[in-house]
Amino acid sequence: MKNRHRRFAWIAVGVAVLSVAVALVLKAFQSNLVLFRTPTEVAEKKVPLDRAFRLGGLVQAGTLKRQPDGLTVRFEVTDTAKAIPVRYTGILPDLFKEGKGVVVQGKMEPGGDFIATEVLAKHDENYMAPEAAEALRKAGHPVKGEIFAGEKPVVTQQPTK
Amino acid sequence: MNLYRYASPASFYPLAGRLWPVFAVIAALLAVYGLYEGLFVAPTDFQQGEVYRIVFIHVPAAWMGMFIYLVMAFYGVLALSFNTRLSAMMMRALAPTGMLFTFLALWTGALWGKPTWGTYWIWDGRMTSTLVLFFLYVGFIALTESIDDERRADRAGALLAIVGSVNIPIIYFSVTWWNSLHQGLTFSKSGGSKMAPDMVIAMVAMVFACWAYSIAVALVRARAIIREREPAHVWNGEAA
Amino acid sequence: MSSVSLELVEQSELAPEDGFWVALKRDLAIAMQNKGELAQALAFMAIVVSLFPLAVGPEAQLLKRIAPGVVWVAALLAALLTLPRLFASDYQDGTLEQVLLSPYPLPVLCAGKTLAHWLTTGLPLAVLAPLFGLQYGLNGDELGVLVASLMLGTPVLSMLGAIGAALTLGVRGGSILMALLVLPLFVPVLIFGAGAVEQALSGQDTTANLSLLGAVMLAGAVLTPVAIAAALRISLD
Amino acid sequence: MSSVSLELVEQSELAPEDGFWVALKRDLAIAMQNKGELAQALAFMAIVVSLFPLAVGPEAQLLKRIAPGVVWVAALLAALLTLPRLFASDYQDGTLEQVLLSPYPLPVLCAGKTLAHWLTTGLPLAVLAPLFGLQYGLNGDELGVLVASLMLGTPVLSMLGAIGAALTLGVRGGSILMALLVLPLFVPVLIFGAGAVEQALSGQDTTANLSLLGAVMLAGAVLTPVAIAAALRISLD
Amino acid sequence: MTTAVQAAATGPLRAEGLQVTRGPRQLFSELSFGIDSGEILVLRGANGTGKTTLLRVVAGLTQPDQGSVQWCGRAWGAKDAERRSVCLYLGHAHALKEELSALQNLKLALALDGIEAGTEACAHALDACGLAGRHAVQVRRLSQGQKRRVGLARLALSEKPLWLLDEPTNALDAEGIERFSALILGHTAKGGIAAVATHLPMPFQSARELRLEGSA
Amino acid sequence: MTTAVQAAATGPLRAEGLQVTRGPRQLFSELSFGIDSGEILVLRGANGTGKTTLLRVVAGLTQPDQGSVQWCGRAWGAKDAERRSVCLYLGHAHALKEELSALQNLKLALALDGIEAGTEACAHALDACGLAGRHAVQVRRLSQGQKRRVGLARLALSEKPLWLLDEPTNALDAEGIERFSALILGHTAKGGIAAVATHLPMPFQSARELRLEGSA
Numbered sequence A: 001m002k003n004r005h006r007r008f009a010w011i012a013v014g015v016a017v018l019s020v021a022v023a024l025v026l027k028a029f030q031s032n033l034v035l036f037r038t039p040t041e042v043a044e045k046k047v048p049l050d051r052a053f054r055l056g057g058l059v060q061a062g063t064l065k066r067q068p069d070g071l072t073v074r075f076e077v078t079d080t081a082k083a084i085p086v087r088y089t090g091i092l093p094d095l096f097k098e099g100k101g102v103v104v105q106g107k108m109e110p111g112g113d114f115i116a117t118e119v120l121a122k123h124d125e126n127y128m129a130p131e132a133a134e135a136l137r138k139a140g141h142p143v144k145g146e147i148f149a150g151e152k153p154v155v156t157q158q159p160t161k
Numbered sequence B: 001m002n003l004y005r006y007a008s009p010a011s012f013y014p015l016a017g018r019l020w021p022v023f024a025v026i027a028a029l030l031a032v033y034g035l036y037e038g039l040f041v042a043p044t045d046f047q048q049g050e051v052y053r054i055v056f057i058h059v060p061a062a063w064m065g066m067f068i069y070l071v072m073a074f075y076g077v078l079a080l081s082f083n084t085r086l087s088a089m090m091m092r093a094l095a096p097t098g099m100l101f102t103f104l105a106l107w108t109g110a111l112w113g114k115p116t117w118g119t120y121w122i123w124d125g126r127m128t129s130t131l132v133l134f135f136l137y138v139g140f141i142a143l144t145e146s147i148d149d150e151r152r153a154d155r156a157g158a159l160l161a162i163v164g165s166v167n168i169p170i171i172y173f174s175v176t177w178w179n180s181l182h183q184g185l186t187f188s189k190s191g192g193s194k195m196a197p198d199m200v201i202a203m204v205a206m207v208f209a210c211w212a213y214s215i216a217v218a219l220v221r222a223r224a225i226i227r228e229r230e231p232a233h234v235w236n237g238e239a240a
Numbered sequence C, D: 001m002s003s004v005s006l007e008l009v010e011q012s013e014l015a016p017e018d019g020f021w022v023a024l025k026r027d028l029a030i031a032m033q034n035k036g037e038l039a040q041a042l043a044f045m046a047i048v049v050s051l052f053p054l055a056v057g058p059e060a061q062l063l064k065r066i067a068p069g070v071v072w073v074a075a076l077l078a079a080l081l082t083l084p085r086l087f088a089s090d091y092q093d094g095t096l097e098q099v100l101l102s103p104y105p106l107p108v109l110c111a112g113k114t115l116a117h118w119l120t121t122g123l124p125l126a127v128l129a130p131l132f133g134l135q136y137g138l139n140g141d142e143l144g145v146l147v148a149s150l151m152l153g154t155p156v157l158s159m160l161g162a163i164g165a166a167l168t169l170g171v172r173g174g175s176i177l178m179a180l181l182v183l184p185l186f187v188p189v190l191i192f193g194a195g196a197v198e199q200a201l202s203g204q205d206t207t208a209n210l211s212l213l214g215a216v217m218l219a220g221a222v223l224t225p226v227a228i229a230a231a232l233r234i235s236l237d
Numbered sequence E, F: 001m002t003t004a005v006q007a008a009a010t011g012p013l014r015a016e017g018l019q020v021t022r023g024p025r026q027l028f029s030e031l032s033f034g035i036d037s038g039e040i041l042v043l044r045g046a047n048g049t050g051k052t053t054l055l056r057v058v059a060g061l062t063q064p065d066q067g068s069v070q071w072c073g074r075a076w077g078a079k080d081a082e083r084r085s086v087c088l089y090l091g092h093a094h095a096l097k098e099e100l101s102a103l104q105n106l107k108l109a110l111a112l113d114g115i116e117a118g119t120e121a122c123a124h125a126l127d128a129c130g131l132a133g134r135h136a137v138q139v140r141r142l143s144q145g146q147k148r149r150v151g152l153a154r155l156a157l158s159e160k161p162l163w164l165l166d167e168p169t170n171a172l173d174a175e176g177i178e179r180f181s182a183l184i185l186g187h188t189a190k191g192g193i194a195a196v197a198t199h200l201p202m203p204f205q206s207a208r209e210l211r212l213e214g215s216a
């Protein structure tokens, strides 16, 4: 009997410890465990501005500009709340488009520009024929856009004509 | 019919001998159909264009890589708790196939990543945990091959499979837990499929092709293992 | 001498938890016998940490940048190097059989042994980590996070490593096979641990990584002893 | 069966050099028995090399910058981890005594054993190093220099390591003590080896470092067998 | 494959229908025996017939293919706590830490068995087993027979009722064998049980023998 | 500390004035003996008197404080090549690779001794030593006595004139001891020499005994 009580006590301790572990995991997922940072975080200076990091968001529609040298591009990365101007020299991935997801790696310049050393396109989980996408759009159901951790889904903004 | 009968290598051996060609044929037919559907019939994707067609190999391979590990862990539990010989043999018969599929997922993923994302590799949650899965397969095979007492090898492998299976939910949920470069879930329980139906057909065909292939290969390997370990059963089985 | 009772168990006064202390004291006593043992894990870490500036070059910024990674990889390798001694010598001289036949529950004994391993390897590393960090130019807070991450993370290395060490007992090439089995499992610890330090370096909030480490450690403390015990039983059969 | 001669030595037909092949074949046979052994050193290296990007972060430039250091440190650790098996198992099962009592000269036997160790660890690493280098973005020429430096340097690791392994036989915590003894000796190899690759990365001439490595290797090949033999005799007395 | 003497199937320790296969070889099958309180069972048989294996099966270190080992009527499971507080197994390996002294080793071994033995008692037992003046020497330095004698000292202080001894008199000199004899007779006199695997003549008459006869 | 029987100081093997100290303890001093061609010397003495140590001194594995070992009149140096081609030492450890088979082990051991023995000859020797049908089994799986028997097979194929055997019949069954007896008598019949340390009765009459009497 005594032994059974003791075993029960130990199992209780084990379960208690495991639940603390679960609580810690939940707590961790509420904080910033991220592959990339959002423009809002950058704007609020929650990001180390003196060293390289990754910035993720959507390419702000209408901001993509090629420089005269033909290789350097400028665009803004936005999470619909804040936007950060980015400069990049190099070849862009095929999926890089205005209004689409992007992850850029690089450093903030003192001037406030983000100098990217690498640009990665981030696409979403929708797969359909182009005609279907067009039809959806025409029907007024824009294709759902990017989802960033810890945030509500962001709806892709329509390119302003 | 008593199903337990087939839990013994002696009766499993002939059964597997009859079943594997069936699965092999199913796998071949589905693969031909799935690839035809996927490569020629399914429409181009609105954002990725033609490269998206890697999905028809990548996703089935990734799923199989994860699923086979879970199946191995399941067989491992059986082997450890009920000391069943056959489940241990199945566990070991599955491992090389699982490793192959995981490798395929990594490889096709990397190939796919270059044109779409702009990089072959990046250490994000899903890719890292998939790589860990691959190393777990390597470790499983290395461990079971290094121990020459079959019984001990089986049991040690079973334990490793069970311990390693914590990695599977991490792979699966990594895209929702962390923000990652890898896309989110296209096929989820809540949201249904976010893929056009004519693409889904090809995908489903490929998934089942991979299933059938895995089963066929596992059966063949299990037979080889039985032949090696319990030659007496082979003879009895063939005679029966 | 009292007479031998054939119905020992019913009257047994052994508290199962005591096995923990017995195993812990036993392994510590053995470790103390070899006074160098504590120093060795430390010295190994010191050497690896000093090798990197040699191999990579002495650029201060670069060094600070790779410091978390180097210290953590070094801690991980120190654990790897010391893990074989957790069970291997017991296995060879036959004392492991005696451990399996002890009236104390095997998982409890395994927990004690694992703690002893951590006390003689992980703990000294964590305590003296600031010395290594200073070499790479880390400062106050950063060093604090380094120590905290090692304190939370190295026990996990001991616990997961013990499973690998137990599984590979008596297998030829065992130590490297163990490394192969165990390194993939160490990856999350490494990522969280080094991640926390890196966040500290760039002045960010480190709680996420540290609480993940803590969660893994607590879960490990509850679950791994059973796995270690199972692995030992398998290896000795 | 011929009659036993008491004056065996005078008539002995044994060529001392044959001992080299006897020891080499013996250790290779033992290694082959465990099919995984070759693969294991490689897999270990692969894992360590993959760990670093995890711990340091994924910046391509940074990775390329630390690539020589990481690959070389990984090679060094792979050597360290495999060295214990060079003599330890022979010591425990009593075959090392038989090696000492073999009519072949001990240094010759030691040379054979050391070569066997290199063939099963260093050589495969050097041959497959390009795969690791690619992960870090090294290109053609740089990979060539990496392979060359490993080809010249890893034998030295085996030779110096063998001395340490022999000296620490039967000492508790031997593997980590060995690491301590041997790591300082490895430092020059590491510096020359990683240095050569680094020079290649920055487009400089690598002959200086590579020829230093070659010199160390040749000197080692001549001198270390005697030292290893002496160390073994000391450990067995 | 069969047992020459089927020992009486009574007594607190009973093995029933044991079968063990090693590789292609069946070492024994349908092996049943019992040992009474106060009795010694001597296992005999040519090299490789399975004496060591049988002892390990009883101790629970090896799983038999079939059959069970029972204690006072209850079958022992693989991880049975009772089995572990009943069995004392001394195998070919000495189960000593080479770098510790005989005294330290003895204390650690007893602690693991759940016995709190003072330094006094341990030292006394070592003296009685012919290790006077060698308590503090590292076991590594002891001779083969002296190592065995540390095991004897452990037997002397043990409280476990079932001793499983694998060739315990190997490497012992005449005096050591006498000492062993006294220990085991004392144990059985108190109602203890012992199973001893050996090739050598044993220094006590009272024992029953179980002869394993292996297939070639 | 003294030797009861000072063996005749003649013959090809002669030890002169050997003294060995271990820790605070002098195991023996002024120990001199010789062994003739075709002779067996049995070393006896209580546990810990120095039998193993003496064999190792002769083999050159341990350095004596004083004294020398001579072969056909020449004193052997520590690394003497002649010593190594003369002495065959079998100690407590089996000197077998656990993960290799008996056959592989035998071949490797012989190769190290500089003897080229074909698979045929090795297999035959193993059969003769009672390991028929076990050639290919990993040594790890063999029983204690079977491991010893692999050592016997090595003796059978050895060409070295001086055998130094430490408790060679431990763990052997009756048939194994007979086999050993045949081997050693065959060896001495051809003019070989053997020194055997043991506590057990030896299966041959012809031997001279050297009794070591340690200080307590």
Ligand code: HEM
Pocket: B055, B058, B059, B062, B063, B066, B105, B106, B107, B108, B109, B110, B112, B113, B114, B116, B117, B120, B121, B126, B127, B128, B130, B131, B171, B172, B182, B183, B184, B185, B186, B187, B188
């Ligand atoms: C080396 C890089 C990659 C790795 C290791 C990888 C790994 C995986 C894994 C393990 C899964 C299965 C997870 C699950 O259960 O859903 C998966 C699913 C998937 N992957 Fe990848 N992947 C990689 C690259 C890519 C790329 C570049 C793309 C597309 C551009 C991609 C698209 C997909 C899709 C569409 C799925 C199915 C999603 C779903 O489950 O709904 N992957 N990947």
Ligand SMILES: Nc1ncnc2c1ncn2[C@@H]1O[C@H](COP(=O)(O)OP(=O)(O)OP(=O)(O)O)[C@@H](O)[C@H]1O
Pocket: E022, E023, E024, E025, E027, E045, E046, E047, E048, E049, E050, E051, E052, E053, E054, F134, F137, F141, F142, F143, F144, F145, F146, F171
């Ligand atoms: N894989 C295998 N293949 C063939 N035989 C095996 C295998 N594994 C173990 N064996 C045999 O199992 C037996 C184990 O016997 P065990 O050690 O119990 O013998 P024993 O009676 O204690 O002998 P000894 O008197 O020599 O100590 C040996 O005969 C061994 O050869």
Ligand SMILES: Nc1ncnc2c1ncn2[C@@H]1O[C@H](COP(=O)(O)OP(=O)(O)OP(=O)(O)O)[C@@H](O)[C@H]1O
Pocket: E134, E137, E141, E142, E143, E144, E145, E146, E171, F022, F023, F024, F025, F027, F045, F046, F047, F048, F049, F050, F051, F052, F053, F054
């Ligand atoms: N440091 C030391 N201090 C005290 N005694 C020591 C020390 N080192 C060795 N000895 C003693 O040296 C002796 C070694 O004896 P050896 O092994 O040669 O004995 P043996 O005659 O072979 O005995 P056995 O019959 O038990 O095999 C032992 O008595 C041992 O206690």
Ligand SMILES: [Mg+2]
Pocket: E051, E052, E053, E166, E197, F143, F144, F145
């Ligand atoms: Mg036995």
Ligand SMILES: [Mg+2]
Pocket: E143, E144, E145, F051, F052, F053, F166
């Ligand atoms: Mg002795």
